Amino acid sequence: MYERAGNTSAAMPMHIEMTAERRFEKEAMPHLGDLTRTASRLMGDRSRADDVVQETYLQAWKSFDRFESGTNCRAWLYKIMFHCIHHYRRKWFRLAVMKPMDDYTEATASYTPPIPEHLTDEDFVAALEKVPGDFRAVVLLVDVEEFPYKDAADILGVPIGTVMSRLSRRRKILREQLSGVAGDYGYPTSGKEASA
Amino acid sequence: MKPEMLCETALEQMDRFMDGALSDAETERFAAHAGACEKCQAELELRERTRASLRRAIRQPIDTTSLGQRIHAAVHVEASRRFRWQPHTLALAATLLIAVSVGAAYQLRQLWSAAVDQDSYIAKISEGVTTIMRVGLKDHIHCVTFRKWPKETPKVDELVTAMEPKYRPVATIVGANMPKNYEIVKAHHCAYRERNYVHIAMKDADGKYFSLVLARKEAGETFASSSLRRVLDKPNFAVYGENVERFQIAGFETRDYLAYVIGDTTTENNTRLAGTLAAPLREFLDSLEG
Numbered sequence: 451m452y453e454r455a456g457n458t459s460a461a462m463p464m465h466i467e468m469t470a471e472r473r474f475e476k477e478a479m480p481h482l483g484d485l486t487r488t489a490s491r492l493m494g495d496r497s498r499a500d501d502v503v504q505e506t507y508l509q510a511w512k513s514f515d516r517f518e519s520g521t522n523c524r525a526w527l528y529k530i531m532f533h534c535i536h537h538y539r540r541k542w543f544r545l546a547v548m549k550p551m552d553d554y555t556e557a558t559a560s561y562t563p564p565i566p567e568h569l570t571d572e573d574f575v576a577a578l579e580k581v582p583g584d585f586r587a588v589v590l591l592v593d594v595e596e597f598p599y600k601d602a603a604d605i606l607g608v609p610i611g612t613v614m615s616r617l618s619r620r621r622k623i624l625r626e627q628l629s630g631v632a633g634d635y636g637y638p639t640s641g642k643e644a645s646a
Numbered sequence: 647m648k649p650e651m652l653c654e655t656a657l658e659q660m661d662r663f664m665d666g667a668l669s670d671a672e673t674e675r676f677a678a679h680a681g682a683c684e685k686c687q688a689e690l691e692l693r694e695r696t697r698a699s700l701r702r703a704i705r706q707p708i709d710t711t712s713l714g715q716r717i718h719a720a721v722h723v724e725a726s727r728r729f730r731w732q733p734h735t736l737a738l739a740a741t742l743l744i745a746v747s748v749g750a751a752y753q754l755r756q757l758w759s760a761a762v763d764q765d766s767y768i769a770k771i772s773e774g775v776t777t778i779m780r781v782g783l784k785d786h787i788h789c790v791t792f793r794k795w796p797k798e799t800p801k802v803d804e805l806v807t808a809m810e811p812k813y814r815p816v817a818t819i820v821g822a823n824m825p826k827n828y829e830i831v832k833a834h835h836c837a838y839r840e841r842n843y844v845h846i847a848m849k850d851a852d853g854k855y856f857s858l859v860l861a862r863k864e865a866g867e868t869f870a871s872s873s874l875r876r877v878l879d880k881p882n883f884a885v886y887g888e889n890v891e892r893f894q895i896a897g898f899e900t901r902d903y904l905a906y907v908i909g910d911t912t913t914e915n916n917t918r919l920a921g922t923l924a925a926p927l928r929e930f931l932d933s934l935e936g
Contacts, residue, residue: 470725471721471722471725474721475718479717482713482717483710486708487705487706487708491704500716503713503717504713504720507717508717508720508721508724511721511724511725561657561685561689562693562696565692565695569699571699572703573703574699574700575703575704578700578704593697593700593701594704594705598666599665614661614662617661618661621661621696624700625692625696
């Protein structure tokens with residue numbers, strides 16, 4: 451049986467309330483770096499990202515009595531953060547407009563142009579930043595932060611199929627952008643789109 | 647040998663294979679195809695390498711020290727606010743309120759009792775001295791005997807700020823003429839029973855308290871007509887003395903003022919202090935009277 455934080459923080463003396471703070475510190479604060487990094491990539495601005503992350507933690511603290519200790523705190527925090535981001539940039543991250551899996555096969559059933567191995571980190575960051583924010587979120591959640599589809603779908607509030615569709619197409623676009631970078635460096639980019 | 651799965655199907659399933667989202671059967675078929683198809687194998691390696699590179703590039707260490715501090719502060723404030731308004735805090739506040747009320751009532755009762763006790767005591771002690779000596783004695787008992795003294799005595803410069811400027815030299819005169827092992831512990835204006843006083847309180851090295859009390863004369867008040875004992879004869883004026891219980895009183899007058907030196911001490915000590923203070927004080931009071 452999970453111990454609910456609210457059982458102590460809602461009706462106990464101050465020293466118990468301090469314990470809730472310490473539990474929050476222990477469970478939530480280790481994910482600060484991950485959340486900040488993701489928010490920075492989505493917001494494109496560290497200052498705004500910090501504001502969103504701070505608001506995320508404040509909201510998380512306010513609802514910490516509803517968090518079940520021992521469950522996935524990181525995913526819970528990410529879900530709150532994306533809610534905050536939606537609130538902050540409702541138009542930019544309007545994930546509800548995501549298309550379902552209709553073009554999934556068309557988008558992914560092809561080979562990728564060659565990508566050299568020695569591209570820099572900056573090349574990858576630049577390529578990711580060219581991906582529109584709402585699509586970028588899926589890539590960040592699954593490829594960078596390694597959330598399973600189910601958690602990513604829950605965080606974003608969309609069906610799993612939408613996550614899969616969006617992820618595969620964005621990965622493909624990302625690879626093609628990296629291939630384009632390779633072309634800029636003089637590496638060969640021929641032989642692309644060779645369907646089986 | 648031609649693999650069972652078509653490359654198109656393998657490409658379609660490749661991302662889900664990478665993400666571990668295929669069923670066991672699908673995973674087995676995909677793995678069989680990728681193992682036999684160089685092109686799909688190369689594509690799988692490229693996608694995995696790209697994803698790993700992207701992850702490495704994005705997951706760089708990020709400094710969150712300042713942000714962490716902001717969050718700690720915000721959460722702590724929120725936690726304090728929440729604590730403040732929770733039901734148990736209201737109950738605690740109610741309990742405290744009752745306790746404080748009871749305590750306040752007790753304190754008021756004590757104060758009232760103390761006031762009654764003080765008045766009774768002063769009245770009782772005063773019966774033991776002449777009327778003119780009671781003027782100064784009452785203020786000494788009211789202001790010294792029934793006072794709780796602070797642990798740290800403010801400096802005289804700070805004390806005299808509570809006095810009318812024209813009376814501040816009194817503290818200076820006392821400070822300059824009292825024995826070296828005395829200290830001024832109070833310099834202020836006070837009142838008892840609708841009579842106003844200028845009061846300088848001193849303490850000696852043994853913790854004994856002394857007062858210099860000045861009061862404006864009221865109609866008919868003088869030492870001259872009393873049968874009091876003259877303890878000191880000064881040029882142009884006399885110092886009179888009386889004692890009751892542990893209180894030693896020495897008094898003199900000017901045209902407009904009654905001046906008292908009162909101590910919880912021996913007659914000798916009190917008279918000595920009065921002897922050193924009387925002449926300069928008389929001179930000062932005379933100057934006030936013009």
